[in-house]
Amino acid sequence: MAEQQILTGEGKPLKQALRKALRREKMRSLLLIAPLLAFVLVAFIAPIGDMLFRSVENNIVADTLPKTTAALRDWDPAEGQLPDEAAYEALYDDLTVAVEKKIHTRLGSRLNYEQAGMSSLFRKAGRTVRNIEPGSPDIKAQLIESDKDWGDLDTWAILKMYSPAYTPGYFLNAVDAEMGPDGIGMKPENERIYLFLFGRTLMLSIIITCSCLVLGYPISYLLSHLPLSRANLLMVLVLLPFWTSLLVRTSAWKVLLQQQGVINDLLVWSGIVDNAGRLVMINNATGTIIAMTHILLPFMILPLYSVMKTISPTYVRAARSLGATSWTAFWRIYFPQSVPGIGAGAVLVFILSIGYYITPELVGGTSGIFISNRIAYHISSSLNWGLAAALGTLLLVVVMFMFVLYDKIVGIDNVKLG
Amino acid sequence: MAIQPYDSPLEKIWHYAFLVICGLIFFFLIFPILVIIPLSFNAEDFFTFTPKMLALDPEGYSFKHYQDFFHNPDWQQALWNSIRIAPAATLLATGFGTLAAIGLARSHVPFRGAIMAILISPMIVPLIISAAGMYFFYSRIGLQGTYWGVVLAHAVLGTPFVIITVTATLVGFDRSLERAAASLGANPVTTFFKVQMPLILPGVISGALFAFITSFDEVVVVLFLGSASQKTLPWQMFTGLREQISPTILAVASILVALSVVLLTFLEFMRRRSERQRGLSPG
Numbered sequence: 001m002a003e004q005q006i007l008t009g010e011g012k013p014l015k016q017a018l019r020k021a022l023r024r025e026k027m028r029s030l031l032l033i034a035p036l037l038a039f040v041l042v043a044f045i046a047p048i049g050d051m052l053f054r055s056v057e058n059n060i061v062a063d064t065l066p067k068t069t070a071a072l073r074d075w076d077p078a079e080g081q082l083p084d085e086a087a088y089e090a091l092y093d094d095l096t097v098a099v100e101k102k103i104h105t106r107l108g109s110r111l112n113y114e115q116a117g118m119s120s121l122f123r124k125a126g127r128t129v130r131n132i133e134p135g136s137p138d139i140k141a142q143l144i145e146s147d148k149d150w151g152d153l154d155t156w157a158i159l160k161m162y163s164p165a166y167t168p169g170y171f172l173n174a175v176d177a178e179m180g181p182d183g184i185g186m187k188p189e190n191e192r193i194y195l196f197l198f199g200r201t202l203m204l205s206i207i208i209t210c211s212c213l214v215l216g217y218p219i220s221y222l223l224s225h226l227p228l229s230r231a232n233l234l235m236v237l238v239l240l241p242f243w244t245s246l247l248v249r250t251s252a253w254k255v256l257l258q259q260q261g262v263i264n265d266l267l268v269w270s271g272i273v274d275n276a277g278r279l280v281m282i283n284n285a286t287g288t289i290i291a292m293t294h295i296l297l298p299f300m301i302l303p304l305y306s307v308m309k310t311i312s313p314t315y316v317r318a319a320r321s322l323g324a325t326s327w328t329a330f331w332r333i334y335f336p337q338s339v340p341g342i343g344a345g346a347v348l349v350f351i352l353s354i355g356y357y358i359t360p361e362l363v364g365g366t367s368g369i370f371i372s373n374r375i376a377y378h379i380s381s382s383l384n385w386g387l388a389a390a391l392g393t394l395l396l397v398v399v400m401f402m403f404v405l406y407d408k409i410v411g412i413d414n415v416k417l418g
Numbered sequence: 419m420a421i422q423p424y425d426s427p428l429e430k431i432w433h434y435a436f437l438v439i440c441g442l443i444f445f446f447l448i449f450p451i452l453v454i455i456p457l458s459f460n461a462e463d464f465f466t467f468t469p470k471m472l473a474l475d476p477e478g479y480s481f482k483h484y485q486d487f488f489h490n491p492d493w494q495q496a497l498w499n500s501i502r503i504a505p506a507a508t509l510l511a512t513g514f515g516t517l518a519a520i521g522l523a524r525s526h527v528p529f530r531g532a533i534m535a536i537l538i539s540p541m542i543v544p545l546i547i548s549a550a551g552m553y554f555f556y557s558r559i560g561l562q563g564t565y566w567g568v569v570l571a572h573a574v575l576g577t578p579f580v581i582i583t584v585t586a587t588l589v590g591f592d593r594s595l596e597r598a599a600a601s602l603g604a605n606p607v608t609t610f611f612k613v614q615m616p617l618i619l620p621g622v623i624s625g626a627l628f629a630f631i632t633s634f635d636e637v638v639v640v641l642f643l644g645s646a647s648q649k650t651l652p653w654q655m656f657t658g659l660r661e662q663i664s665p666t667i668l669a670v671a672s673i674l675v676a677l678s679v680v681l682l683t684f685l686e687f688m689r690r691r692s693e694r695q696r697g698l699s700p701g
Contacts, residue, residue: 025526032521033533036514036577044540044574047551054554215443222440236682237444243678243685244451245635247655248671252450254659255457255465255668262453265466294450320422326429355544357638362659372546379550379642389554392547403542407535 048396055389058167061159064107065094069163077157087156088140095129113384114169114178115158121149154180170390194374194391201371202398204288205353209300211293212349213342216300220341223301224308242298250359253291257282257363283365291363296353300345303410307341344410351402355395371395451675458483458668465665483669493666496654503565503640503650504633507572511629514573515580516622520614522581523588541578545638548575553642563645571639576629583628587621587692620692624685631681 006014062069067090075083098104108122128146132139144151161179162169172179176192186192219238223231241249256262264278273279281287311334319329357372364373371391378388421433461480462468470478487493518537522530540548552571553562561567591614599609615622637652644653651670658667 022526025524026528029521029524029527032524033518033527033537036518036537036581037533039510039514040537040540040574040577043570044548044552045536047555048543048547049551050555050558051547051551215446218436218440219443222436234444237448239682240678241447241451243631243682245652245671245674245678247635247637247652247659248454248674249450251655251659251667251671252454254663255454256450258465260464260466262457262466294446297447320424326425326432351542355546357544357546358656362656372544375546375550379553385554388550392550395544396547399542399544 051389052393052396053389054386055170055393056166056168057386058162058169059165060107060110061163062165064098064103065091065159065163067091068094068159072156072160072163075156075160077153077160080153082151082153083156085138085140088143088150092129092132092139092143095125096134099126099129109383111158111162113173113387114162115154115180117149118155118158121147121155125150170386171393173387174390174394194371197369197371197374198394200285201354204285204292204368204370205350207289208292208296208353209346209350211289212297212300213346215293216297216304216345217338217342220301220304220308223305224311225313238298238301241294242302246295246358249295250291250362253287253294254282254363257287257290282363283368285364285368287363287365288360288368288370291359292353292356295359296349299352300349303344303348304338304341307344308338311337340409344406347402347406347409351399351406354402355399454668455672455675458665458672460665460668463665465663465668483665484673486664486666487669487673490666492649493651493654493670496649496651499648500634500651503568503572503648504630506569507576507633508626508630510569510573511576511580511632512622512626515577515625515629516584516618518577519581519584519588520618523585523591537581538578540575545575545636549639549642552639556643562643563648565648568640568644568648571643572633572636573629575636575639576632579628579632580622580625583625584618584621587618591617620688623688627681627685 008014008017010017068087071087071090072083075087095104098107104122104126105119108119111118111122124147125143128143132142136142149155158180169179172184174194176187176195177184178187223234223238226234254261258264259278259280259282261282263281264273267273268275268278281290315333315337316329319333320326324332354370355372356370357376360368360370361373361376364370372395375388375391375395378384378391421430425433456471457465457467459479459481460468460471461478461482468478472478521527522534527533548571552567556562556567556571561570595613595617596609599613600606604612634650635652637650637656640648640650640653641656644650655667655670658664
């Protein structure tokens with residue numbers, strides 16, 4: 001027997017009507033979200049994607065030297081032979097065009113990231129090409145005569161290696177490795193900086209997170225145990241720094257920590273240090289740690305406080321009534337219940353701290369700067385954008401991993417502000 | 419927090435020690451912000467208290483750094499730019515963000531988790547990465563160095579805060595009020611403006627304040643994305659701190675501290691109003 005269908009008042013099957021209503025509801029929600037989603041996708045996600053792409057993008061060799069790239073296609077540097085005359089002629093043709101467009105120096109500086117000396121080689125080649133008559137015989141000899149590097153297998157190996165449109169070169173650079181003629185290897189000991197810088201960024205972020213936890217835990221504990229009116233009053237002391245401009249707080253620390261600053265004056269005045277022995281607390285890692293702990297402390301206190309407020313005092317009282325000392329009651333009963341708050345606060349502070357730029361730049365000197373400062377340097381000063389993008393991508397991966405962790409612990413819907 | 423009758427003497431000592439520790443931490447939190455205010459009235463171009471200031475000699479104090487702020491064209495231009503950029507970014511962020519938060523709070527949103535992650539991401543991604551990406555991308559589409567480029571970037575950075583605060587107010591929102599309005603003949607638009615909006619307004623205003631302060635205080639993105647004609651107040655402070663520390667920065671900082679006190683008071687007022695309306699706290 002066929003199942004009896006339930007019909008709505010209009011005679012349609014109920015299931016179908018419900019499904020339709022649900023679909024309409026979903027569409028309405030999506031319509032409300034769509035403008036922002038489109039806005040964020042265009043104004044934020046697309047730029048991030050563009051940056052990620054830049055970390056592997058490498059059209060410059062193929063674009064500047066199209067004929068040479070084609071001529072080198074079948075050449076294998078492993079055979080130990082220089083490319084044939086045709087490749088040199090192709091290079092001559094390409095360079096002639098590039099010199100006219102004045103783009104050969106750009107290629108030189110791009111390849112200089114991979115092998116020192118390439119920049120001057122290409123500048124010189126630009127001058128040489130102008131002196132060689134078009135169609136003159138033995139271009140190979142003339143080029144090699146102008147600079148013996150053109151007779152070096154490694155120069156050509158680098159050219160071939162970086163002729164594909166995509167390259168792992170920037171990423172290798174970002175982890176202090178390089179792709180030389182002999183394959184992938186670590187850079188010489190004295191040129192390695194990025195792994196060290198990543199390590200320091202992680203290390204300082206962990207120290208800052210720990211000091212925020214050490215300072216934030218007692219405050220949150222106190223606030224959550226006071227009557228609400230008194231807690232709200234004291235909360236102002238946490239919220240005021242939270243709402244105060246980042247640059248105001250950084251300038252305050254710059255003023256306080258200087259050698260001629262308030263703290264050193266106070267120490268000299270009280271006789272703890274003498275005038276000659278003023279402490280160096282700024283333009284080093286100490287400055288970064290102190291200032292960033294102050295700046296990020298509210299981000300530790302707020303989530304910790306909201307978790308601690310929900311812990312019922314009856315458990316601790318019960319433990320005490322069963323004979324636990326206050327320490328045992330705290331450590332065995334209270335503390336485990338506050339761990340979710342610690343997790344939420346610590347991950348939040350860590351995420352924020354690892355990407356910091358402004359404060360390390362102003363109070364970090366050379367020993368207190370983060371990977372962000374190096375990224376900024378490559379974007380605005382050295383103009384090695386590919387490397388900046390690769391470093392940024394690696395940093396982003398770490399942050400995304402922490403973000404997923406945060407989502408698991410707290411849930412992004414449960415982020416609270418103030 | 420009180421001493422219990424069953425506490426041992428050691429526990430009582432610890433109790434007071436704990437209060438002292440907390441006092442010191444509060445001092446650490448608030449002292450750096452308060453100390454720059456008296457320093458900003460320094461008559462000399464120093465960053466520390468002069469003997470005259472410590473002796474409370476009126477000659478040790480002056481308004482000259484404030485005068486410099488109000489008369490120096492560089493600072494005035496920076497202030498003016500901040501005032502031009504922040505409200506536009508706030509308006510965009512609040513408009514888009516409120517709509518999206520209302521959408522997200524409804525039941526049956528497909529891909530809710532993924533959408534939320536995308537919308538919150540501007541808050542999570544390190545600013546230097548956002549700045550780098552926007553610098554490259556906005557250069558391609560001709561927005562780099564323009565007023566609207568900075569406004570759009572700041573608006574994007576502000577939206578997560580609007581979403582979070584508005585979502586928080588919507589958690590306690592009683593959906594039956596909407597149905598009641600509908601049953602009394604109100605159309606969805608009327609329901610929105612007459613019923614829903616007044617109730618979520620405190621959240622919207624807090625979100626707008628967050629968006630405003632995000633833009634007003636933002637420096638990394640504007641450094642990369644702006645040109646000299648978009649130099650904002652934080653930008654001016656940043657270059658001032660990096661290149662030649664001028665004491666005018668302390669005057670500016672003090673004004674900004676005063677601004678955050680006003681903001682905090684207003685925000686607290688909004689929070690109480692919201693709790694009262696939702697019946698969470700008496701009076």
